[in-house]
Amino acid sequence: MTKTAVLAFSGGLDTSVCVPLLRDDDHYGYDKVIGVTVDVGQPEEDMQEAYDREHILDEHRVIDATEEFVEELVFPLVKANGSYEGYPMGTSIARPIIARHCLRVAEEVGADALAHGCTGKGNDQLRFEAVWRAGDFEIIAPMREMNLTREWEMEYAEEHGLDVEATEEEPWSIDSNIWSRSVEGGEMENPANEPPEAVFEWTQSPDDAPEGGETVEIEFEEGVPVALDGESMEGVELIETLNETAGEHGVGRNDMMEDRVLGLKVREVYEHPAATVLLKAHADLESLVFSRSQIKFKQTVENQWSDLAYAGLVDEPLFDDLNAFVDSSQEVVTGKVRVKLHKGTARVVGRESENALYSEEMVSFDTGGVTDDIDQTDAVGFAKYHGIQGRMRKGQKDDK
Numbered sequence: 224m225t226k227t228a229v230l231a232f233s234g235g236l237d238t239s240v241c242v243p244l245l246r247d248d249d250h251y252g253y254d255k256v257i258g259v260t261v262d263v264g265q266p267e268e269d270m271q272e273a274y275d276r277e278h279i280l281d282e283h284r285v286i287d288a289t290e291e292f293v294e295e296l297v298f299p300l301v302k303a304n305g306s307y308e309g310y311p312m313g314t315s316i317a318r319p320i321i322a323r324h325c326l327r328v329a330e331e332v333g334a335d336a337l338a339h340g341c342t343g344k345g346n347d348q349l350r351f352e353a354v355w356r357a358g359d360f361e362i363i364a365p366m367r368e369m370n371l372t373r374e375w376e377m378e379y380a381e382e383h384g385l386d387v388e389a390t391e392e393e394p395w396s397i398d399s400n401i402w403s404r405s406v407e408g409g410e411m412e413n414p415a416n417e418p419p420e421a422v423f424e425w426t427q428s429p430d431d432a433p434e435g436g437e438t439v440e441i442e443f444e445e446g447v448p449v450a451l452d453g454e455s456m457e458g459v460e461l462i463e464t465l466n467e468t469a470g471e472h473g474v475g476r477n478d479m480m481e482d483r484v485l486g487l488k489v490r491e492v493y494e495h496p497a498a499t500v501l502l503k504a505h506a507d508l509e510s511l512v513f514s515r516s517q518i519k520f521k522q523t524v525e526n527q528w529s530d531l532a533y534a535g536l537v538d539e540p541l542f543d544d545l546n547a548f549v550d551s552s553q554e555v556v557t558g559k560v561r562v563k564l565h566k567g568t569a570r571v572v573g574r575e576s577e578n579a580l581y582s583e584e585m586v587s588f589d590t591g592g593v594t595d596d597i598d599q600t601d602a603v604g605f606a607k608y609h610g611i612q613g614r615m616r617k618g619q620k621d622d623k
């Protein structure tokens with residue numbers, strides 16, 4: 224009986240080292256290793272890395288899931304204003320898509336095991352396995368099980384003729400998809416060190432960004448961005464275009480300490496230009512069209528949504544419930560938002576919607592706010608009641 228393992232394969236050091244380890248009789252002893260590379264919109268060079276190394280696999284399957292990723296997780300994230308500890312999540316929402324495709328291949332080929340190259344310290348092991356454990360496969364995580372170090376891996380790679388690029392000058396661990404790029408490791412492991420300019424690839428240094436800046440207009444339909452500067456675009460194209468534009472203005476860099484699910488902190492550096500602009504614009508549009516109660520309650524939903532998404536728990540029943548609420552709220556989130564991009568900042572400078580719960584007529588200083596329905600003098604009674612309990616207490620104290 225041939226024993227087959229399906230490996231989530233990027234072609235980087237970790238997943239490349241997994242291949243001979245999975246075959247090695249002294250380690251896992253599998254006969255066949257099928258690598259699955261899922262395209263979630265990572266840059267071409269990243270995809271190339273997988274192709275360059277595919278000869279070490281018995282079989283390589285490449286699956287284009289960029290559109291699926293955008294429709295099934297990126298846009299739901301925009302609608303939910305999803306963010307974790309203040310940054311737009313990226314890696315976490317792509318993992319379930321990658322994991323689902325690996326699981327499907329494993330089922331198709333009747334594999335015995337599913338393997339990933341994640342360490343035992345990060346979040347990604349949890350995100351993969353939350354999806355994989357729905358199937359009946361052995362789960363293998365060599366980095367975690369063997370407690371491997373980078374140094375050991377580089378040596379093992381050389382012994383096995385893996386020809387993975389020497390990464391001494393740029394020893395960072397990078398994860399990219401269409402929505403976000405994250406970099407950790409190397410000198411950045413010391414949180415006191417400023418990230419070297421060389422870690423940034425999607426964003427211009429704000430110092431070198433064009434002086435005058437640029438204003439972009441995003442049009443939303445029911446919470447989903449559908450046009451950029453008046454031009455209708457599908458999700459993938461819109462995000463790619465906005466990544467370019469906002470990136471040129473140095474928008475979307477983030478350097479932070481992040482709390483992982485296991486409780487370990489990590490210093491992470493992010494680039495997410497389009498995400499920064501779209502999330503700002505979307506939340507701003509909601510502030511124009513939502514009632515005060517909707518805004519307040521939705522924040523609770525957003526926090527829950529984000530925690531589940533960060534942990535990779537997209538199959539948790541509550542996640543569907545939250546998405547149902549979010550979708551219902553988005554019916555009115557249609558309109559246009561203009562965002563000024565300037566030297567690393569993105570600032571909303573204008574918004575409009577036919578669903579606005581705002582009336583210039585009612586609030587205007589110029590007209591005195593008099594309409595057929597209301598005028599300022601109506602507020603006198605309200606103002607008399609306002610703060611009544613505090614005044615009662617104060618009176619009691621003064622009497623003592």
Ligand code: ARG
Pocket residue numbers: 313314315346347396397398405406407481489491
């Ligand atoms: N800390 C982030 C997360 O857990 C990103 C991890 C991505 N991995 C990397 N090698 N940079 O979502």
